[in-house]
Amino acid sequence: MSTQLLQTGILNESSLQINWSDYSDSVKTIHHYLEKKGAALTGWLNLPLENNDITLKAIQSVANEIKMCADVLVVVGIGGSFLGAKAIQDALTPYFDLHPNGIEVVYVGHNMSGAYMLQLIESLKNKNVYVNVISKSGTTLEPALAFRVLRKYMENRYGNDVQNRIIVTTDAETGLLKKIADNTGFRQFVIPENIGGRYSVLTPAGLLPLAVAGIDIVRLLDGAKKAALLLKEERLEKNEAYRYAVIRHSLYKRGYQIELLASFEPGLSKLHEWWQQLFGESEGKDKKGLYPSGVIFSTDLHSVGQFIQDGSPILFETILHFKETPTDCIVPYDVRNIDNLNYLSNRSFNEINAISKDGVIAAHAEGGIPVIQLELEKLDAYHLGYLVYFFMKSCAMSAFLLEVNPFDQPGVEAYKSKVLELMHKNIIYREWHA
CATH class of the missing domain: 3.40.50.10490 (Glucose-6-phosphate isomerase like protein; domain 1)
Structure with missing residues (x-):
């Protein structure tokens, strides 16, 4: 090379x-x-040098299950929770055979377009579906909203089997998404605590969607x-x-x-x-x-x-x-x-x-x-x-x-806080004048 x-x-x-x-x-x-x-969130530095065999086997096992039982995997995430996987998938996928391994991998939760969300749900009809929701906290608005819609859809469609069809990739110990996964029994993969989202493509956040898409994650x-x-x-x-x-x-x-x-x-x-x-x-x-x-x-x-x-x-x-x-x-x-x-x-x-x-x-x-x-x-x-x-x-x-x-993003947190502040103000105003 x-x-x-x-x-x-x-x-x-x-x-x-x-x-x-x-x-x-x-x-x-x-x-x-x-x-x-010396700096926090540097776990990505030596991650490729560590023995990842157990994690890789677990990812490959779930990926094989999804490829056998589903027509489409819906990945919910934003920023580093979707860009890395999508980048590698697009780079290595044929232009006009978008799911050469027999399964689609599509992404949602990276915008707040109602048209995008509705058309995604419509596209899932007559297809067997798995969902992989990716977030360290579970509180980021865009993927949280998308997951709420998809979780309801999956529960209505699959009933008790929904537990097997939703996979959560999140923090090992803390966060709202971790709490949801623990309460529901959804299977979980871990984003290491010392790795931030935009450095997480080589963790299960990126590797599970890529394995489902047919990318050779071992070679990666x-x-x-x-x-x-x-x-x-x-x-x-x-x-x-x-x-x-x-x-x-x-x-x-x-x-x-x-x-x-x-x-x-x-x-x-x-x-x-x-x-x-x-x-x-x-x-x-x-x-x-x-x-x-x-x-x-x-x-x-x-x-x-x-x-x-x-x-x-x-x-x-x-x-x-x-x-x-x-x-x-x-x-x-x-x-x-x-x-x-x-x-x-x-x-x-x-x-x-x-x-x-x-x-x-x-x-x-x-x-x-x-x-x-x-x-x-x-x-x-x-x-x-x-x-x-x-x-x-x-x-x-x-x-x-x-x-x-x-490894931080204070400007991103600032926009999130302002959006939530305006969201709450708008809702309270509308309820007061209803």
Whole structure:
């Protein structure tokens, strides 16, 4: 496997002018702080290195049961409780055969759209259903509302058998969802107390939906284990995750405000969303941090490409590229050649995509845009496991370089409190005037 972090920029690589020695001591200090569990919620750091055989067997057993007894698994969650699984599922699922293993895995609880909820319920008719609700607390409004609707639906439809068809993934000891599961006898999987939601994709929160979707979760964890081993290196020059964090920090200090994650495969769009949450929620504090945004090329080159090339110089790019994808298409030879494309005949789409990627990097670099390239050998479970761990390790380092806590989200709690306050006020007002 080849995993490269390249400070490319092609024609303007030297313009980055990062003095790595300026960061070496800070990086080592933060590294030791993380490794010694100085910060809370760092259980994800060594999770891939632990013996997870018992948990994996339990997950595979339940996943096999669901695949035998159901047509669809409905996953209830928001943020880290759904984005990681959805990201990997979309990246590794065929575009037009959405449930190649004979079962659908669909997601709800990440919005408050009544139309989405009703249409989901309608879609479940004539299908056998299991539900997996994921939340450490059980009190987040969006998934709590969705679970209330689905729980009532499942109770009405399945009666006493509902106990076998609802699976709860939550905290081991505390929380409203834990209380509900204990009172009802729903089967439970545990999100470790020392792992926060956006770092939980390699826990049962991500692994159970992925196993049901037919993703090889053992290989996923193997890739994460490889990353966990390689990225224990404290030396900046030897640790690619830390180098990525330092490049980001250096560009931020120079006035760049936006990091644009770009890739050339449409199935990676949800991976971009997971990355956006990881970095945005970890770094965006104390009026600090880069704004994380994502684009899929070449599609978005025909929408925001003009701004990227010639607009305000507020962003830099991180290009994510997989050298090999699971399937490919060859351009046929056409004796008529009316479209003048025979020069590309017998070339694969992936090959053309890779050339396009190099051209985009060259054009953007010439336009003065700093470019980072992350390149992995193959788009598969192993390399995605490597990548998600790489991003989590980079994110922790990057946030600490900003002197913010990577593992809390006070801004999210602020919006939750305000929404609940307004909700209660509105309901009391309506009851008073009824």
